[in-house]
Amino acid sequence: MLSSLHPNLVICQNTKAHSILFTKLRDETTSSESFVRYAKRSMRLLAEDALAEFPTKPVDIHTPCGPFQGVEGPDPTTICAVSIVRSGDALLESVRDVESAVRVGKILIQRDESDPEKRPTLFYSKMPPGVENMYILLCDPMLATGGSATMAIGTLVSKHNVDPAKIIFANMICAPEGLQCMATNFPAVKIVTVVVDEKLNESKFIVPGLGDYGDRFFNT
Ligand code: PRP
Numbered sequence: 001m002l003s004s005l006h007p008n009l010v011i012c013q014n015t016k017a018h019s020i021l022f023t024k025l026r027d028e029t030t031s032s033e034s035f036v037r038y039a040k041r042s043m044r045l046l047a048e049d050a051l052a053e054f055p056t057k058p059v060d061i062h063t064p065c066g067p068f069q070g071v072e073g074p075d076p077t078t079i080c081a082v083s084i085v086r087s088g089d090a091l092l093e094s095v096r097d098v099e100s101a102v103r104v105g106k107i108l109i110q111r112d113e114s115d116p117e118k119r120p121t122l123f124y125s126k127m128p129p130g131v132e133n134m135y136i137l138l139c140d141p142m143l144a145t146g147g148s149a150t151m152a153i154g155t156l157v158s159k160h161n162v163d164p165a166k167i168i169f170a171n172m173i174c175a176p177e178g179l180q181c182m183a184t185n186f187p188a189v190k191i192v193t194v195v196v197d198e199k200l201n202e203s204k205f206i207v208p209g210l211g212d213y214g215d216r217f218f219n220t
Contacts, residue, residue, distance in 0.1 A: 005179040008190040012049045018042060018194050022173075026210045032219035039217055042194065043094035043141070043172065050170035050192040051099060054079065054135050076101035080131050084109055084140040084152050085124075087214035091139040091170060102137070103128040105160075107152045116204035120147050125155050132161035136168070141213045143174035143193070144204050146181025153186050164188040172213070173197060175206045 003009060012018060021042040024030050030038070051073060059072045082105040083092035095102060105127040112118045128134075136156060143149055149169060156162040164186050171193040177200050182191060197206045205211075214220065 002176075002196050005176050005196070006183040006191055007187050009179065010049070010053060010190065010192045011196060012046065012192065012194055015045070017045060021045075022195060022210075026208065028211065032216055035216045036219075039090065039141075039172075039213075040094060043091050044098060046170055046172060046192070046194055047091070047095045047098040050137060050168055051079070051095070053168050053190055053192055054137075074135060077103065078134050079103065079137055080105050080128060080134040081137045081139055082107060082127070082152070082156065084138070084148055087142060087217065088138075088140040090213075090217050091141050091172070095137060095139060095170070103131075103134065105131060105136075107155060109148045109151050111148060116145065120151055122151055122155055125159060127156075127160050131156075132163075134162075135166050136162055138167055138169045138189075140169070141172040141217075142206065143169075143171045143178035143182070143191075144200055144206055145175075146178035146185075149178070150181060150185050153189060168192055173206060173210060175200045 021038050024038040054073050056071045056073050059070050061068050061070055076099045080103040081092055081095045083089045085106055085108045108124040109120045109122050111120045157164055165188040167189045169189055169191045173195050174193050175197055197209055199207050201207050
């Protein structure tokens with residue numbers, strides 16, 4: 001069962017829109033230009049789904065025809081969207097398209113592509129003042145081994161005093177191995193993903209996956 005991989009997992013793959021868009025993203029014949037277009041459409045849906053997971057409260061409004069009790073999320077200026085550079089920047093921009101008032105933080109973490117088992121390196125992190133009091137929307141389209149996300153969250157917690165329970169990790173595609181790594185290290189972090197794939201291959205690529213998200217999105 002997928003829910004046993006992580007105690008705080010939300011999967012939004014069951015909508016037809018995501019299924020259609022992901023078929024295009026997975027297809028190796030999809031050009032980089034088309035990949036960007038389908039990815040932006042899909043990430044925008046994910047951004048809405050992930051933002052909706054922050055705490056909500058009832059709100060009384062009036063429609064043109066009468067009173068109505070609705071629901072609202074937190075003030076967007078109390079949310080900091082944090083990108084794990086570089087692929088995270090693509091998802092960050094979709095979040096900002098949906099909610100332009102969010103604050104922004106950046107973390108640069110690099111994996112050693114020649115040795116995927118090696119611990120990644122943290123090069124840089126920059127957060128807005130008061131980030132320890134904000135909700136965090138961590139943005140990275142891919143979760144493979146979980147090494148990068150674990151390091152990013154560890155940095156947010158130890159260097160920027162963020163409470164893991166206030167972090168939502170928005171992710172397009174993940175592997176069971178990455179979810180298990182996150183469950184071991186940060187079970188309180190909620191993960192909102194579109195799809196959970198089968199496994200990682202020997203090169204630590206997600207299978208069946210969609211290849212290298214960053215390379216395809218940025219036409220590297
Ligand atoms: C990808 C992806 C994640 C990481 C996932 O980034 O965007 O950050 O790999 O792998 P992991 O779970 O095993 O750490 P990559 O290092 O390829 O850099 P990029 O964002 O520049 O493409």
